Amino acid sequence: xxxxxxxxxxxxxxxxxxxxxxxxxxxxxxxxxxxxxxxxxxxxxxxxxxxxxxxxxxxxxxxxxxxxxxxxxxxxxxxxxxxxxxxxxxxxxxxx
Numbered sequence: 445x446x447x448x449x450x451x452x453x454x455x456x457x458x459x460x461x462x463x464x465x466x467x468x469x470x471x472x473x474x475x476x477x478x479x480x481x482x483x484x485x486x487x488x489x490x491x492x493x494x495x496x497x498x499x500x501x502x503x504x505x506x507x508x509x510x511x512x513x514x515x516x517x518x519x520x521x522x523x524x525x526x527x528x529x530x531x532x533x534x535x536x537x538x539x540x
Contacts, residue, residue, distance in 0.1 A: 446478045448523040457513035458484075460539065463520035468498065475532035476523065486517045 456470040463537050479485035493515055 446480055448476060448478055448525075448528050449482060449489075449520055450476050450523050451484035451485055451517055452519040453489055453493050454516050454518045455513070455537075456516070457460050458497075465473075468539045470478070470517055471537040471539045472518070473537050476528075476533040482520045482522075489520075490517070495524055 451474065453473045453475065454470065455473065458469060458471065460468045460471075462468065473493050475489040475494070477485050479488055489534040491492075
């Protein structure tokens, strides 16, 4: 039976230029997914972020990113039904 998970993903080695001209090379993203187990949740969350990266103009074309760019799961935890109902699913990116 599918459960709800939140997966924290760390992206590193990406080059994103801010409006001020600074170049950022990493980010964190948290995604809420439904999956049968944590391994499946991790795979779904990584796929979601990869899809978002190709759609976001600020990341540029995927082929323009350096070869060392990577997405790693930092943490994966189950979200109970009560928290799922009371909280909004995380979205967006936190740059570092």
